[in-house]
Amino acid sequence: MSYAKPKEGVQPVTHQWKKIAVTDLGFSSPTRLENGKLFIYVDELTGLLQSDPNIKDVKLAIARPGESVRIIPVKDVIEPRLSLIPEYPVFPGVLSAWDADANGVPSGEIVSLSGMVVTTVGSIVGFQEGLIDMSGPGARYSLFSQKHHLVLDITVKEGTQRHDHEKTVRMAGFKASDYIARSVLNHPLPAGSHETLVNPEYPGSPGPPKRAGRSGLPRIAYLYMLQTQGLLHDTYYCGVDVKTMLPRRIVPTEVLFGAIVSGNCVSACDKNTTYHQQNNPIILELLRRHGTDWDFAGCVITNENVTLGDKQRSSTMAAELIASLSPDGVIVSKEGFGNPDADLMMNCSKIEAHGIKTVLLTDEFAGQDGASQSLTDTHPKADAIVSTGNANDVIVLPPLEKVIGDDRVITELAGGSSKCLLPDGSIAIELQALIGSTNQLGFERISSRMK
Amino acid sequence: MAEASRNRKTRIVHYVNQFFGGVGGEEKADIEPFTIQGPQGPGRLFEKLFREENADVEIVATVVCGDSYFADNQENVLREQIPVIRGYHPDLVVAGPAFNAGRYGMACGAICQALEPLGIPAITAMYKENPGLDQYRKTVLIVESASTVSGMEDAVRNMVRLGVKRLRGQAIESPKAEGCFEQGIRQNFFHEEPAYRRAIDMLLRKIRGEPFETEYPIPFFDRVEPRPALADLKGVTIALVTSGGIVPTGNPDHIESSSASKYGKYSLEGLATLETKSHQSAHGGYDNTYANEDPNRVLPIDMMRNLEKALGFKVHPWYYATVGNGTSVDNAQKFAKEIAVELIRDGVQAVILTST
Numbered sequence: 001m002s003y004a005k006p007k008e009g010v011q012p013v014t015h016q017w018k019k020i021a022v023t024d025l026g027f028s029s030p031t032r033l034e035n036g037k038l039f040i041y042v043d044e045l046t047g048l049l050q051s052d053p054n055i056k057d058v059k060l061a062i063a064r065p066g067e068s069v070r071i072i073p074v075k076d077v078i079e080p081r082l083s084l085i086p087e088y089p090v091f092p093g094v095l096s097a098w099d100a101d102a103n104g105v106p107s108g109e110i111v112s113l114s115g116m117v118v119t120t121v122g123s124i125v126g127f128q129e130g131l132i133d134m135s136g137p138g139a140r141y142s143l144f145s146q147k148h149h150l151v152l153d154i155t156v157k158e159g160t161q162r163h164d165h166e167k168t169v170r171m172a173g174f175k176a177s178d179y180i181a182r183s184v185l186n187h188p189l190p191a192g193s194h195e196t197l198v199n200p201e202y203p204g205s206p207g208p209p210k211r212a213g214r215s216g217l218p219r220i221a222y223l224y225m226l227q228t229q230g231l232l233h234d235t236y237y238c239g240v241d242v243k244t245m246l247p248r249r250i251v252p253t254e255v256l257f258g259a260i261v262s263g264n265c266v267s268a269c270d271k272n273t274t275y276h277q278q279n280n281p282i283i284l285e286l287l288r289r290h291g292t293d294w295d296f297a298g299c300v301i302t303n304e305n306v307t308l309g310d311k312q313r314s315s316t317m318a319a320e321l322i323a324s325l326s327p328d329g330v331i332v333s334k335e336g337f338g339n340p341d342a343d344l345m346m347n348c349s350k351i352e353a354h355g356i357k358t359v360l361l362t363d364e365f366a367g368q369d370g371a372s373q374s375l376t377d378t379h380p381k382a383d384a385i386v387s388t389g390n391a392n393d394v395i396v397l398p399p400l401e402k403v404i405g406d407d408r409v410i411t412e413l414a415g416g417s418s419k420c421l422l423p424d425g426s427i428a429i430e431l432q433a434l435i436g437s438t439n440q441l442g443f444e445r446i447s448s449r450m451k
Numbered sequence: 452m453a454e455a456s457r458n459r460k461t462r463i464v465h466y467v468n469q470f471f472g473g474v475g476g477e478e479k480a481d482i483e484p485f486t487i488q489g490p491q492g493p494g495r496l497f498e499k500l501f502r503e504e505n506a507d508v509e510i511v512a513t514v515v516c517g518d519s520y521f522a523d524n525q526e527n528v529l530r531e532q533i534p535v536i537r538g539y540h541p542d543l544v545v546a547g548p549a550f551n552a553g554r555y556g557m558a559c560g561a562i563c564q565a566l567e568p569l570g571i572p573a574i575t576a577m578y579k580e581n582p583g584l585d586q587y588r589k590t591v592l593i594v595e596s597a598s599t600v601s602g603m604e605d606a607v608r609n610m611v612r613l614g615v616k617r618l619r620g621q622a623i624e625s626p627k628a629e630g631c632f633e634q635g636i637r638q639n640f641f642h643e644e645p646a647y648r649r650a651i652d653m654l655l656r657k658i659r660g661e662p663f664e665t666e667y668p669i670p671f672f673d674r675v676e677p678r679p680a681l682a683d684l685k686g687v688t689i690a691l692v693t694s695g696g697i698v699p700t701g702n703p704d705h706i707e708s709s710s711a712s713k714y715g716k717y718s719l720e721g722l723a724t725l726e727t728k729s730h731q732s733a734h735g736g737y738d739n740t741y742a743n744e745d746p747n748r749v750l751p752i753d754m755m756r757n758l759e760k761a762l763g764f765k766v767h768p769w770y771y772a773t774v775g776n777g778t779s780v781d782n783a784q785k786f787a788k789e790i791a792v793e794l795i796r797d798g799v800q801a802v803i804l805t806s807t
Contacts (some may be wrong), residue, residue: 128709128735140641162740218658220651231738265738267709267777281647294655329658331650338736338777359654361646364667367779368710370637371589373670380669384657386650387666390637392710392777414709414735414777430710431639432777442647447666451626451638 012201015253016109018194020185022116025062025148031183038116038184040150048179049152054168056157061404063119063134063149068401070138071151073129073409074435075120075166076173076262077144077273082181083257084109090181091174091258093239100238100259105251111185111192112256117147117275118180120173121405122154125166126232128414130268130435131407138397141437141446144275151404152176166232170263173274197287199251200298203324221297221327221356222252222282223318223347227272227335228303232265235272235335237301243310247302247318249325252283260301266336267414269391269431269438270363280441282331282361297325302347304340315346322351329357334440337365337391338376345379352381363438364390364448368430374448389438389446391415391431399425460509461618463501464536465494466546466562468555472515480554482517484532489513493607497545500611506618511539518554521561528558529565536562541571543614548576548606549583551598556583563591572617576606584632592623593632681801690767690799692790694775694783695742695749695807696734697725706774708735714773714786716793719766724753736776737807749805767799775806 023036031041046058063069083090085108092098119132132144139145154172156165226235228243235242237250238259250259260277283299290296302318305311322330330351334344341362348358360382364374370390410416415432422428431437431446438446469479471492490498490510501508514532521528536544544566546559556575560583563573567590576594577583584593594613596606609630616623626633642649649666656663681687698706704715725746732739732749747753755766771790775783794802 126735126738162738218655220654220658229737231740233738267736281645282650285647285651329654331654333650338775357654357657359650359657361650362667364637365710365777365779366637367781369589369781371635372779372781374637374667378669382669383665384653384663385665385667385669386646386653388646389639392779393639412708412735417707417710417712418705430777432709440646442645442650445642445645446639447642447646447649448637448639449625449666450633450668451636 011107013105013199013251013253014107014196015256016194016196017256018109018111018189018192019114020111020190020192022113022148024064025116025150027060031180033184033190038113038180040180045176045179049172049175052168052172054156054160054164055154055172057155058172059153061151061153063151063404065134065146065148067134069134070131070400070403070407071119071121071149072131072403072405072407073121073124073413074132074268075122075125075129075169075265077275077435078118078173078177079112079114079275079278080116080118080177080181081110081112081256081258081278082185084111088257090178091261094236094258094261095174095178098238105254110256111189113181113184115148117144117149118173118177119149119151120154120169121151122156122169123406124409124412125162125169126265128265128267128271130413130433132435133397133400136398136400137395138434141431141434141444143443144435150176150180153405162232166263166265174261197253198290199253199287200290200296202249202298217293217295218329219295219297219327220286221322221325221330222286222299223322223330223332223351224280224299224301225304225332225334225340225343225347226260226301227264227266227340229266229306229336229339233336234263236261236263242301242303243305245303247300247314247321249298249300249321252287252296252299255280255283267391267432268435269415269433270335270337270440272335272439272441273436276436276439276441276443281443282333282441297327304336304343306339311343311346315343315350318347319350319354323354323356327356329359331359331361333361333442337363341375341377345377345382349379349381359384359386361386361388361440361442363388363440365392366390366448368392368394370451386442387448388440388442388444389431390448391438393431394428395431396422396426396428460507461542462540463497463508463510464539464541464544465490465497465510465513466544466559467492467513467515468552468558469515469517472513474515480517480519483520484514484516484528486535487513487515491515493548493603496604496607497611500608501614504611504615506615511541516558518552518558521558522554525561529561533565536566537569537571543618544571544573545610545614546573546575548594548596548603548610549581550596550600550602551578551581553582556581557586559583560587560591560593563587567591574610574613574617576610579632588632589634589636592626594630595632685763687764687800688767688798689755689764689801689803690794691719691750691752691755691770691805692802693750693770693772693805695805696732696774697730697742697746697750697772698733700729700731702731702733706733706772708733708774709777711774711778712782714771714790716769716771718768719752719770720768722752723756725750734774734776734807736774749807751805767797
């Protein structure tokens with residue numbers, strides 16, 4: 001590791017992120033990267049995954065950008081990465097023991113394979129899984145159509161209960177991603193792009209006094225809401241189920257290491273897959289221009305629990321934590337829809353009550369005709385909203401040549417209906433069923449406006 | 452109608468009420484519809500302003516109807532007059548302006564709404580408080596006018612500008628920018644910038660005190676005050692209504708797992724409890740493992756039966772169910788209105804609503 005590690009406690013936590021481009025995928029032994037093409041040794045990977053007693057069978061498939069391929073029903077999408085910090089491997093607390101409260105996040109280096117993802121499919125666990133189209137009109141709605149997919153089509157043993165099924169598939173995705181990263185990235189690395197990301201300093205951190213106001217730049221914080229409704233709608237921070245946590249500050253670059261992973265089957269359009277968490281564009285943008293265009297004051301994660309008491313407690317605490325960073329303004333992103341709208345509005349109104357300005361990212365459920373109100377809750381202080389589109393909008397997707405997974409589930413998916421199969425083989429479904437189409441971390445360009 | 456003129460000029464039919472049709476005021480409001488060949492009243496202003504916009508138009512006919520007559524006979528008037536208007540092969544129909552005349556606004560809206568599905572572009576104008584606005588804004592392009600006839604020229608000018616666009620087949624991207632009322636319909640589009648960048652830009656503007664425009668203006672929320680609690684349930688009929696998706700096994704009405712377009716009405720007659728064999732959840736917004744294991748968890752008929760005798764109420768023999776997941780408020784309101792009418796008709800005095 002050529003990168004000089006800053007002395008902890010004095011410098012803010014700093015990560016150097018190297019990206020190695022993958023331009024194609026193939027199957028052959030051993031698993032390796034050759035001139036941008038990633039080869040997977042099928043037997044080795046399937047053998048590793050089948051060591052899980054719940055897994056009966058794993059089939060591997062490849063999907064490339066522009067191919068006439070539909071992947072369905074997708075559970076998670078993951079970008080393979082390798083941490084070069086020995087004591088802090090990727091997916092901390094998930095694939096390794098890591099206690100975020102016992103250990104500080106060390107500075108160092110992380111390497112990612114960019115351009116490819118591990119995508120998990122298999123028989124449906126929850127109604128709210130979705131599809132990825134690699135070409136055709138659906139491709140425009142998701143960044144995943146531009147990725148090379150290594151698809152794991154996982155069959156679990158008969159009699160596996162739903163929650164075990166979800167966990168089994170979730171863990172298989174992480175294991176496969178980790179296997180690929182270790183197999184490929186532990187060798188002398190090919191050239192790739194890299195950047196250095198310096199985290200904000202939190203008040204109370206050891207070292208020089210807080211630099212707030214030093215520059216006269218606006219101070220921006222980020223409130224990162226995570227889907228935690230439970231019962232197949234869960235997110236994990238360092239392996240801990242976020243619904244059991246209180247809101248907390250995180251070191252923003254923790255997300256690069258997979259500190260936040262998805263375990264949820266909430267509607268495909270606005271659930272954050274693990275890929276979305278690893279690449280959170282709000283965090284990355286705030287870090288990249290930190291110190292030049294603004295001061296990034298920090299990031300607080302909070303949950304979206306279902307009981308009113310939990311909502312009130314979490315929103316109060318999240319607002320207080322945000323206020324402790326003394327920002328001028330806060331970006332608030334939501335995950336999921338409906339019930340979390342209430343959390344969003346509580347967070348907004350309580351932060352604004354501290355005299356801190358908010359901008360909210362949300363998608364809309366305005367009905368198929370767009371004529372209904374879009375959110376289930378609102379507040380007069382929510383006067384600055386960025387819309388990531390009406391997820392009820394119906395799109396017609398023509399049949400594609402190849403299906404990876406099982407497209408017979410389409411009528412059951414949230415966003416589908418018994419009438420969504422058209423006579424010519426097309427499907428008319430809501431954007432809701434397209435993975436990441438109305439993502440509320442702001443990856444995509446779709447929006448909605450009043451006509 | 453001469454064929455030659457059909458080819459040469461753009462044909463417009465104008466709809467007006469008895470007053471602008473030159474018949475008379477309120478005392479003539481019950482006059483039956485009739486047609487005048489050529490322009491009448493504001494029709495001449497339309498022709499003049501269209502020509503100023505270099506559109507060679509001709510108002511081929513003016514359909515006149517009394518406001519009260521229209522209001523009392525709307526279905527018949529539309530059934531008879533729409534074919535009359537169509538018979539003139541209009542390229543465009545203009546109705547009004549109706550200003551703040553309520554019945555006139557309703558008539559203009561109804562005429563335009565009936566023509567649009569036939570492929571005939573139709574526009575009207577009215578004042579923002581005209582009841583025709585709320586009734587027809589979703590389906591009809593309505594230009595904003597002043598409340599009284601003193602705003603005639605402005606209203607007609609805006610209708611003409613919009614009419615020219617529609618005659619040329621140009622899409623109306625933003626009704627507001629065209630001087631129209633928004634239709635209140637959310638329409639997706641691809642923005643130039645990804646959402647995360649727009650959010651940061653908006654926040655910087657808000658922090659600096661610069662103007663910014665929210666992408667979703669917060670709507671008015673219809674909040675319903677709960678009724679006071681019933682002191683005594685003796686003799687009261689109580690119904691169960693759920694948005695938790697409990698339906699007979701197999702989901703006979705195919706209620707969607709999300710974005711429900713319908714509800715079901717199912718019998719509870721003689722049921723002491725719901726069995727996993729006979730009932731299930733059709734809801735896609737929650738993990739329904741536990742609802743399927745014991746459907747009473749969402750539709751608590753078992754508890755109702757226990758309490759029925761103890762408290763002396765009666766359980767309504769039907770329950771209503773839909774799926775509340777991603778279901779539009781418009782649909783939910785529609786279901787609620789229909790269900791409420793039936794419940795009241797059937798003598799139900801209290802309802803337990805269960806969600807998930």
